Amino acid sequence: MNAIIISALMGVLLMFASMATSNKQIIKNAAIVALLFLLCSNIADTYSWCTIKVNTRDMFVFTKFGLYFNSLAIAATLIYVLLSGNEIIKTGNYAAEYFTLIFFVLCGISILSSFNNLLMMFLGIEIMSIPLYILTGSAKKNLKSNEAALKYFLMGSFSTGILLMGIALVYGASGTFDIHQVAPIGANGLQHAPLLEVIGLLLIFSAMLFKVSAAPFHFWAPDVYDGSPSVFSSFMMTIVKAAGFIALINLFYIKADSLAQLWKILLFIVIIVTLVVGNITAIFQQSVKRMMAYSSIAQAGFMLFALYAINDVSKEGILLYAVAYTLATVGIFAILVKIEDYTLEGYNGLAKTQPMLAFVNAIFVFSLAGIPLTAGFFAKYYMLAAVIKTGGNAGIVLVIIGVIFAAVSVYYYFKILQAMYFKEGDAKVNNVSAGFKYGLFLLALTIIFIGIFPDTLINWFYF
Amino acid sequence: MISVLLILIPLVAGLISFFIKSNNAIKQWSLFASLAVLGVALWGFTCNNNCLNIDTAWLATIGSRFTTKLDGMALSLCLLSAIVYPLIFVSTYKNEYHHANNFYGLMLLALAGLMGVFVAADALLFYFFWELTLIPMYFLCSRWGGEKRIAVTFKFFVYTFLGSLLMLIGILYLYYKTPNHSFALTDFYALHLSVKEQGFIFWLFFIAFAIKMPIFPFHTWQPDTYEQSTTAVTMVLSAVLVKMGVFAIIRWMLPVFPLAVSSNATIVIVLSVIGMLYASLLAIKQDNIKKMIAYSSIVHIGLMCAAIFANNEIALKGVILQMFNHGINILGLWIVADAIEQKTGTIQFSQLGGLAQKQPVLAILFMIMALANVALPLTNAFIGEFLMFSGLFQYNMYASGIALLSIILAAVYTLNMMQKVFYGNTLQATENTTEISTNVQFALIVLAIGIIVLGVYPQPLIDLSKDTVMFILGK
Numbered sequence: 037m038n039a040i041i042i043s044a045l046m047g048v049l050l051m052f053a054s055m056a057t058s059n060k061q062i063i064k065n066a067a068i069v070a071l072l073f074l075l076c077s078n079i080a081d082t083y084s085w086c087t088i089k090v091n092t093r094d095m096f097v098f099t100k101f102g103l104y105f106n107s108l109a110i111a112a113t114l115i116y117v118l119l120s121g122n123e124i125i126k127t128g129n130y131a132a133e134y135f136t137l138i139f140f141v142l143c144g145i146s147i148l149s150s151f152n153n154l155l156m157m158f159l160g161i162e163i164m165s166i167p168l169y170i171l172t173g174s175a176k177k178n179l180k181s182n183e184a185a186l187k188y189f190l191m192g193s194f195s196t197g198i199l200l201m202g203i204a205l206v207y208g209a210s211g212t213f214d215i216h217q218v219a220p221i222g223a224n225g226l227q228h229a230p231l232l233e234v235i236g237l238l239l240i241f242s243a244m245l246f247k248v249s250a251a252p253f254h255f256w257a258p259d260v261y262d263g264s265p266s267v268f269s270s271f272m273m274t275i276v277k278a279a280g281f282i283a284l285i286n287l288f289y290i291k292a293d294s295l296a297q298l299w300k301i302l303l304f305i306v307i308i309v310t311l312v313v314g315n316i317t318a319i320f321q322q323s324v325k326r327m328m329a330y331s332s333i334a335q336a337g338f339m340l341f342a343l344y345a346i347n348d349v350s351k352e353g354i355l356l357y358a359v360a361y362t363l364a365t366v367g368i369f370a371i372l373v374k375i376e377d378y379t380l381e382g383y384n385g386l387a388k389t390q391p392m393l394a395f396v397n398a399i400f401v402f403s404l405a406g407i408p409l410t411a412g413f414f415a416k417y418y419m420l421a422a423v424i425k426t427g428g429n430a431g432i433v434l435v436i437i438g439v440i441f442a443a444v445s446v447y448y449y450f451k452i453l454q455a456m457y458f459k460e461g462d463a464k465v466n467n468v469s470a471g472f473k474y475g476l477f478l479l480a481l482t483i484i485f486i487g488i489f490p491d492t493l494i495n496w497f498y499f
Numbered sequence: 500m501i502s503v504l505l506i507l508i509p510l511v512a513g514l515i516s517f518f519i520k521s522n523n524a525i526k527q528w529s530l531f532a533s534l535a536v537l538g539v540a541l542w543g544f545t546c547n548n549n550c551l552n553i554d555t556a557w558l559a560t561i562g563s564r565f566t567t568k569l570d571g572m573a574l575s576l577c578l579l580s581a582i583v584y585p586l587i588f589v590s591t592y593k594n595e596y597h598h599a600n601n602f603y604g605l606m607l608l609a610l611a612g613l614m615g616v617f618v619a620a621d622a623l624l625f626y627f628f629w630e631l632t633l634i635p636m637y638f639l640c641s642r643w644g645g646e647k648r649i650a651v652t653f654k655f656f657v658y659t660f661l662g663s664l665l666m667l668i669g670i671l672y673l674y675y676k677t678p679n680h681s682f683a684l685t686d687f688y689a690l691h692l693s694v695k696e697q698g699f700i701f702w703l704f705f706i707a708f709a710i711k712m713p714i715f716p717f718h719t720w721q722p723d724t725y726e727q728s729t730t731a732v733t734m735v736l737s738a739v740l741v742k743m744g745v746f747a748i749i750r751w752m753l754p755v756f757p758l759a760v761s762s763n764a765t766i767v768i769v770l771s772v773i774g775m776l777y778a779s780l781l782a783i784k785q786d787n788i789k790k791m792i793a794y795s796s797i798v799h800i801g802l803m804c805a806a807i808f809a810n811n812e813i814a815l816k817g818v819i820l821q822m823f824n825h826g827i828n829i830l831g832l833w834i835v836a837d838a839i840e841q842k843t844g845t846i847q848f849s850q851l852g853g854l855a856q857k858q859p860v861l862a863i864l865f866m867i868m869a870l871a872n873v874a875l876p877l878t879n880a881f882i883g884e885f886l887m888f889s890g891l892f893q894y895n896m897y898a899s900g901i902a903l904l905s906i907i908l909a910a911v912y913t914l915n916m917m918q919k920v921f922y923g924n925t926l927q928a929t930e931n932t933t934e935i936s937t938n939v940q941f942a943l944i945v946l947a948i949g950i951i952v953l954g955v956y957p958q959p960l961i962d963l964s965k966d967t968v969m970f971i972l973g974k
Contacts, residue, residue: 402634407630407634408626408627408630408631409627409630409631413630417667417671420667420668420671421671421674421675424668424671424672424675425675427675432668432672432699435668436665436668439661439664439665439667439668440661442664443657443660443661443664446656446657446660447653447657450653450656454641454649454653457638457641457642458641458642458648458649459649489558490558490560490561491558491559491560491561494560495560
C-alpha cells in the first residue's frame with residue numbers, strides 16, 4: 037500500500053511545489069528525492085518493515101511479485117529522470133506538472149501490480165492513462181504532439197469504454213468483481229460459464245491488449261510514440277507498457293494451471309500478428325524514433341510469450357524482460373533526444389564524434405536485439421524457456437516463429453550500429469555533459485552485469 | 500585452470516588493447532598476448548585433467564555452471580587457434596589498419612570467444628561463447644575490408660544469428676528434458692530421447708552448425724565474406740572459425756542424438772557431396788584468388804561433414820586430424836594471397852603472372868601449400884583426407900567415389916592458380932614486384948615445416964583424437 041499512497045501524495049506535493057518556486061532545477065531535484073523516498077518506502081513495504089495498513093476488503097493483494105515490480109518500475113523511473121530530467125523540464129513552461137503526472141502514472145502502476153478486483157484494475161488503468169494523454173500533448177506548440185495526444189485520448193477512451201463494458205458484463209453474469217471468482221479463464225469454467233461472462237472477459241482482454249500495443253490493437257502506437265515529445269515516448273514505451281503486462285499476468289496467473297485452450301489459441305494468433313506487424317514495419321522506417329515505436333510493438337509480442345506460457349518461469353521472465361527492455365530503451369532515447377537529426381543518417385559517424393555515446397548505444401542495441409552478455413539475452417532466454425517448459429507442439433512452433441523474428445529484429449536494430457560505426461558522417465549531438473556520459477556508462481555496465489549474472493535480479497524476487 | 504587461462508588471457512589482453520594508442524606498441528602487445536596463449540596451450544599437453552578443467556558455480560537459479568572439458572579434440576583445436584593467431588600477427592605485421600588498436604583488440608576478443616567454444620562443457624556457456632565470437636567478427640568484417648563489406652557482413656551475421664537462436668531452442672528443449680534441469684554436457688549425454696524428439700531437435704542444432712561450417716545450401720554468405728574482409732580476418736574465419744561448426748557437431752550432436760544422426764546421415768552426406776562438387780566447379784571458374792580459396796574451403800569442410808556422418812572410427816579420427824591440418828593449410832594459402840595482394844595490389848588471376856621470376860621463395864613455399872591443398876601424400880592433408888575417404892567408403896561406396904572427384908578438381912583449380920599466378924610472363928601488375936618480406940617468409944616456413952612433419956609423422960595428432968573418438972563410439 038505504501039507505493040500507492042506515497043506516489044499519489046508526492047504527485048500532489050510536486051504540483052504545489054510549482055507555486056513555491058519557479059526554478060526548474062530545484063523541482064527536478066525534488067522529484068528525484070521524492071522518487072528515492074518512494075523507492076525506499078516500497079522496499080520497506082516489500083520486507084514488511086514499515087507498512088501503511090489500510091483495510092482494502094480484499095480489493096488488493098500485495099504479493100512479493102507485485103511489490104518487486106513496483107520497485108523495479110520506480111527504480112527505472114529514477115534512472116529515466118536522472119538521465120533525461122533536463123529534457124523533461126525543457127519540454128514546456130511548467131516543469132512541475134510533468135513530474136506530478138509521472139508520479140500519478142506510478143500510482144496507477146502500483147495499483148495495477150497488486151489489484152485483486154476488476155474495479156481496482158479499471159481504476160489503475162485510468163489513473164495510469166489519463167496523465168499519459170496529457171504528457172503526450174505536453175509540447176503544446178508542436179502540431180504532431182497535439183495530434184498524437186488527441187489520437188491517443190480518443191482511442192484510449194474508446195478502449196476504456198470496452199474495458200468497462202467487459203467488466204460490467206462479467207459482473208452481470210457472475211455478480212462479483214473479485215478476479216478469483218471470475219470463472220471463464222480456467223478450462224472447467226469455460227463450459228459452465230454464461231456466455232456473457234466469456235464475452236466480458238474477451239472485451240477486457242482486448243482492452244488490455246490495446247494498452248500494451250499488441251496487434252491488432254496497435255494502430256495508435258506508432259503515431260503516439262512518434263508524435264509525443266521523445267522524453268515521454270520512452271517512458272510510455274517502457275515502464276508503462278511493462279505495467280500493462282504485469283496487469284495481464286495478474287489477471288491470468290490465478291488460473292494458470294487450468295488456462296483454457298481458447299486463451300492459448302487467441303494468444304497464439306495475437307503474438308504472431310504482433311511480431312509480424314512490429315518487426316516487418318520497423319524494417320522500413322527511416323526515423324529512428326519511429327523505428328523504436330514499431331520495435332516496441334515487436335517487443336510486446338515477445339513479452340506476450342510470458343502470458344502464453346504463464347508459469348513460474350514466465351513470472352521471473354517478465355520481470356527480467358521489463359527491466360532489460362526498459363533500461364535499454366531509456367538509454368537509447370536518452371541519446372536520441374540529444375541528437376539533432378532523428379533519421380538513421382543522423383547517427384552516421386557517431387563513433388567518431390562521440391565514441392563513448394556510440395559505445396553505450398551499441399550495448400543498448402545489443403540488449404534489445406538479445407545478444408548474449410547483455411540483459412536482453414536473458415530476457416529473450418526466459419521467454420523462450422517459459423514457453424518450452426509448458427511444452428506442446430504449438431509452443432515449439434511459437435518459439436521458432438519467435439526466433440525468426442528475433443533475427444529479423446537484428447536487421448533493423450543493427451542499422452543503428454552500422455550508421456554509428458561504419459558510415460561516414462558527423463553526427464551532431466547537443467549538450468552532452470560528462471555526468472550524462474558517466475550515467476549512461478553506468479547504465480550500460482548494469483545491462484552487461486545483468487547479462488552475465490541475471491541471478492542477482494531474480495534472487496531479490498525470492499528473498 | 501588451463502581452460503580458464505586460454506579464455507582469460509586473450510580477453511583481458513583484448514580489452515587492454517583498446518587503450519593502447521601507438522600502432523607499433525599494439526602490434527607487439529597483441530603478438531605477445533597470442534604467444535602467451537600459445538604457451539598456455541602447449542602447457543596444457545603436460546597437464547592432467549585436474550589442472551586442465553574447471554567446474555564452478557555460475558547461474559544457480561537456472562542450473563548453469565561454468566564447466567569446461569578439454570579432451571584431445573578440444574585441445575588440438577585450442578592448439579590450432581593458438582598457433583594460427585601468432586602466425587597471423589607475424590605475417591600481417593607490416594599491414595597498416597586504421598584504428599589499429601580496435602582491430603587488434605577485437606581480434607583478441609574473438610580468440611577468447613573461440614577458446615570458450617572449444618572448452619565449454621555447459622550448453623548455456625557454449626551458447627554464450629558461440630555468440631561472443633560472432634560480435635567481434637561482425638565488427639572486424641564490417642569495419643575493415645572491401646567496399647561491399649557492410650552488406651555482406653550483415654548477411655553473414657543475420658544468417659548465423661538465426662542459426663544460433665534455433666540452437667538455443669534446441670538447448671532449452673534438452674534442458675527441460677534433463678531430470679535435474681541442467682545444461683551440463685554430461686547430463687545431455689545421459690539423456691534418452693525418443694526417435695521423434697531426436698529427429699526434430701537434430702535439425703535445430705544442425706542448421707546452426709551447417710550455417711557456420713558452411714554446408715550447401717547454407718554457404719551463400721561465405722565466399723563474399725571471405726573476399727570482402729581484410730585478409731587477417733579471413734584467416735581467422737577460415738582457419739579456426741569454421742571449425743566451430745565441425746567441432747560442435749562432434750561434441751554436441753553425435754553423442755546426444757545418435758539415432759537421428761544415423762537416420763539423417765544420408766541427407767547430410769548427400770548435401771555435403773553436392774556442395775563439394777558444386778564448390779569445386781565454382782572454384783575452377785574463379786578469377787579471384789580469395790574467392791577460389793573460399794570455395795576450396797567449402798569443399799574441404801564438406802568432406803569433413805560427410806565423414807562425421809559416416810560415423811565410424813576411421814572417419815572420425817580423420818575429421819579431428821583434418822580439422823587441425825586444414826587450419827594450417829588454409830592459413831598458408833591466405834598468407835600467400837595476402838602477400839601477393841600487398842605486393843601487387845591485385846588478386847585477379849588475369850592481372851597476375853610470372854611471379855616465380857620475381858618471388859622465387861614465395862613460389863616454392865606456395866607450391867608446398869598448394870600440394871597440401873590437393874592432399875598429396877607426404878603432406879599433412881593426405882593422412883586426414885585418406886582416413887575420411889576410407890571411413891566414408893565403409894559407409895557408402897558411391898558417396899565416397901563421387902566425393903573423391905573433388906580431389907581431382909582440387910588439383911585442377913589449385914595448379915591452375917599456381918600456373919597463372921606464378922608462371923608465364925610477367926604482366927604490368929607484377930613487373931616491379933620484389934621478394935616477400937622476412938616476416939611473411941618466416942610464417943610460411945613454419946607452416947611448410949608443419950605440413951611436411953605432420954605429413955610424414957601424424958601419429959601424435961591421431962593419438963590425440965583417440966579418447967574423443969572412443970568416447971563417442973562407446974556411446
